[in-house]
Amino acid sequence: MKINGYQTVKSxxxxxxxxxxxxxxxxxxxxxxxxxxxxxxxxxxxxxxLELDQIVETKDTxxxxxxxxxxxxxxxEGLKELYNGVLSKALxxxxxxxxxxxxxxxxxxxxxxxxxxxxTPLVVMNVELEFYKKGIISLEDFLxxxxxxxxxxxxxxxxxxxxxxxxxxxxxxxLDFAVVNVAISKKADTFKIAVGARPSLVKFALxxxxxxxxxxxxxxxxxxxxxxIAGKELKFGTNSKASEEYRRNIAMAYIKRGLRxxxx
Amino acid sequence: MKVNVxxxxxxxxxxxxxxxxxxxxLRKENYLSVKKGCDNSSCGVCTVLFDGKPIKSxxxxxxxxxxxxxxxxxxxxxxxxxxSDYFGAEGADQCGYCTPGMALSVYALKEENSNPSDEExxxxxxxxxxxxxxxxxxxxxxxxxxxxK
Numbered sequence: 001m002k003i004n005g006y007q008t009v010k011s012x013x014x015x016x017x018x019x020x021x022x023x024x025x026x027x028x029x030x031x032x033x034x035x036x037x038x039x040x041x042x043x044x045x046x047x048x049x050l051e052l053d054q055i056v057e058t059k060d061t062x063x064x065x066x067x068x069x070x071x072x073x074x075x076x077e078g079l080k081e082l083y084n085g086v087l088s089k090a091l092x093x094x095x096x097x098x099x100x101x102x103x104x105x106x107x108x109x110x111x112x113x114x115x116x117x118x119x120t121p122l123v124v125m126n127v128e129l130e131f132y133k134k135g136i137i138s139l140e141d142f143l144x145x146x147x148x149x150x151x152x153x154x155x156x157x158x159x160x161x162x163x164x165x166x167x168x169x170x171x172x173x174x175l176d177f178a179v180v181n182v183a184i185s186k187k188a189d190t191f192k193i194a195v196g197a198r199p200s201l202v203k204f205a206l207x208x209x210x211x212x213x214x215x216x217x218x219x220x221x222x223x224x225x226x227x228x229i230a231g232k233e234l235k236f237g238t239n240s241k242a243s244e245e246y247r248r249n250i251a252m253a254y255i256k257r258g259l260r261x262x263x264x
Numbered sequence: 265m266k267v268n269v270x271x272x273x274x275x276x277x278x279x280x281x282x283x284x285x286x287x288x289x290l291r292k293e294n295y296l297s298v299k300k301g302c303d304n305s306s307c308g309v310c311t312v313l314f315d316g317k318p319i320k321s322x323x324x325x326x327x328x329x330x331x332x333x334x335x336x337x338x339x340x341x342x343x344x345x346x347x348s349d350y351f352g353a354e355g356a357d358q359c360g361y362c363t364p365g366m367a368l369s370v371y372a373l374k375e376e377n378s379n380p381s382d383e384e385x386x387x388x389x390x391x392x393x394x395x396x397x398x399x400x401x402x403x404x405x406x407x408x409x410x411x412x413k
Contacts, residue, residue, distance in 0.1 A: 001283065002283055003281075003282040003283030003325075004282060004283075005282055006265060006282035006325075006327045008327075008330065028325065028328075030323075030324075031323070031324060031325045031328065032305060032323045032324075034325075035285075035304065035305070035322075035323070041283075044282060044283075044325070044327070046327065046328065048328060071317075092387065095305065095390075095391060096308065096388075096389075096390040096391020096392070097318055097369070097372075097387075097388055097390070097391055098308060098311050098318045098319045098320045098323075098369070098391045098392075099305055099319075099320060099323060099391060101314070101317045101318060101319045102319050102320070102323050102324055174390045175306050175390065175391065175393075
């Protein structure tokens with residue numbers, strides 16, 4: 001990555017105008033993952049002065065400023081209870097504390113990183129993203145959107161819901177990216193099943209979700225069938241970390257475990 | 265571009281390029297206790313404290329330190345000396361390359377949680393790799409340091 005200029009902005013409007021002034025201008029969030037990129041940034045736009053690192057708990061939501069670090073989110077007391085703390089637990093397994101003190105929630109979402117251990121647990125929760133110009137978009141819609149227009153993620157809003165969730169990442173070492181990761185949530189009788197690091201971007205197992213959500217009772221037989229459907233419907237790939245077959249089997253195993261966990 | 269920063273209590277002005285990372289800036293400015301290892305956010309030998317929190321300096325753009333405070337191991341000399349006694353007693357040092365970064369993480373852990381469980385110590389130090397000791401002796405030394413035995 002090469003950065004030719006750097007500007008710390010005083011307002012979102014200034015940031016937005018600068019961002020759209022040149023297609024090679026880009027927002028710098030934490031900057032932790034930027035090194036992985038080979039792109040050239042004409043002007044890096046720093047939002048650090050805009051107080052976007054606050055986490056506010058309201059009656060119905062947690063509003064997380066896009067510049068809040070992963071460590072801030074992980075340590076937020078209220079979030080440790082939401083969906084039985086799945087987000088806090090997932091974040092606590094990312095790299096180590098020194099990286100989580102740099103990487104931000106906004107940067108982790110906006111990059112749509114295929115290896116993300118942030119997106120997978122978030123997508124099975126009820127999450128909306130607030131952009132400066134585009135307004136509010138659900139995380140689900142954002143992940144499948146092909147809209148390439150440049151905007152600024154201002155906050156991440158997680159709705160408080162009575163629900164249980166499960167997350168597991170398979171990794172080779174404590175500091176490695178996930179080989180595959182799985183998140184499952186159960187709100188009332190509705191299940192969501194998401195698989196990330198396939199090695200491509202996180203995706204819902206929609207057919208498996210339809211099957212388990214249509215079942216009268218989630219028996220062991222239903223769990224096995226759900227995992228089998230997910231294994232067949234989702235695309236997995238091979239890279240230096242693992243083969244397509246390995247990923248598929250690991251994902252199926254953790255879908256079974258996750259379903260057993262959330263129906264307890 | 266210029267950045268103003270406080271390093272180990274002293275006000276400094278660094279001349280940097282916009283894409284410089286803090287690790288390279290600090291080493292260029294002769295803060296040589298900040299080691300360069302993997303340079304890709306894995307090993308933790310470049311750990312410093314940024315506003316009191318441990319970060320890997322290879323993963324933070326120097327431009328982001330404007331107006332903030334950075335502490336290297338020299339900035340916690342007294343505590344580092346104390347910790348090194350515990351490390352010495354347990355044979356927890358060999359080549360010593362990881363020690364400055366690890367000392368800063370241990371110091372930050374103590375500030376954040378003065379009575380951590382064994383699991384919390386392990387979890388907090390996940391980002392600081394040591395290829396000599398196998399961690400057991402370090403873990404005992406850190407536990408003893410925190411308990412001031």
